[in-house]
Amino acid sequence: MSNLQKTRAIVLSKLNFGDTSKIVTLYTEDYGKETCIIKGGRSAKSKIGGIIDVMNHIEVVFYKKENREMQLISQSDLISHYPHIKENLDSLKYAASVLELLYSLTIANEVNKKLYKGSVKILDMMNDSSDNPQLLFVKYFLFFLDELGYSLKEYNCKKCSKDFSESEVIYYNHERGFLCPDCGKNEIVNYEFSKELFNLLICLSAKQNQCTYSFENLKKLILFFEKFLKYHVPEFKGLKSIYTL
Ligand SMILES: [Zn+2]
Structure with missing residues (x-):
């Protein structure tokens, strides 16, 4: 039928x-x-x-x-057909990355209306707003990870529970999560956050609108999310459009 x-x-x-x-x-x-x-x-x-x-x-x-x-x-x-995205190479590569995430990381026939709506919203914004497309993509990536069931909002060391407010550097280990400098020195460090980078992650995770960012730090967050996904989803080989367009 x-x-x-x-x-x-x-x-x-x-x-x-x-x-x-x-x-x-x-x-x-x-x-x-x-x-x-x-x-x-x-x-x-x-x-x-x-x-x-x-x-x-x-x-x-x-x-x-x-x-x-x-x-x-x-x-x-x-x-x-998002004509303004296609006119601008920067918008195009981040919009193409949105499509790549949906293509490679969602499961066939698994309905997620919130993910659909959020994806349309970000493409609409990349097309219509003057917001920086890289910043929009990092916000989308966080939303996407959240929808996949991964949360990256962490305020305390996973090992000793100390909060990160005094830490100049925060370590990340795939198995353990975020660690303070004392606990991190005895572990494999899969990613290292400066205080500034970590604060940006927390600010964007909390969906605040006035986060202080640099393009360098946005790029570092994208690299971190990619590493994170590659670890948790071995079939995921990383984004392509972002580096080839
Ligand atoms: Zn600790």
């Missing part, structure tokens, strides 16, 4: 399939990550093939059949 279903979605990837079709991966509002086929999608005349392009926000109708790997798309309408 198959049912016609309508949902909104972000297009994560698009590939040729056979001589005439396209395969697309969508992050949908109602069905989570879904792989679909556009029959005849390779033709320049295909209206659906044109609308369903990487990074576009769309409304889509497909025949949903349980236990089938690919759903067949019957119709699609464009909500936004």
Whole structure:
């Protein structure tokens, strides 16, 4: 049995399939990550093939059949193609990184409406606001980790419980978490935070709007989140767009 279903979605990837079709991966509002086929999608005349392009926000109708790997798309309408993101290389690489996280770290058909809404919101902001795209991406990355079930909000040493207010440096060990300088010196240090960098992490985790940041520290946080994910999700090989675009 198959049912016609309508949902909104972000297009994560698009590939040729056979001589005439396209395969697309969508992050949908109602069905989570879904792989679909556009029959005849390779033709320049295909209206659906044109609308369903990487990074576009769309409304889509497909025949949903349980236990089938690919759903067949019957119709699609464009909500936004984010023209301003595509005009700016910096916005483009961070927006592409949002898509990469959704593509490589969400589980097929696992519904998360909050993650869908947050992802659309960040793409809208990258397109419409004058906020720095790197800062927006770091905020999104924290939200994304939170949605995956990882929280990085830690005020005390995991070993001795001492708070970090007096520490000039804070260590991070994948097994133990955040450690004060005294406890950290006897452990493998997987990441080292200066006081300033750590305060930025805490400020952004608390969703405060006026965090003091430098681009260097934003870059360091992205590297830390990547290391963190690579440790917890071995299949994750790191972000590509951010370093290649
Ligand atoms: Zn300690």
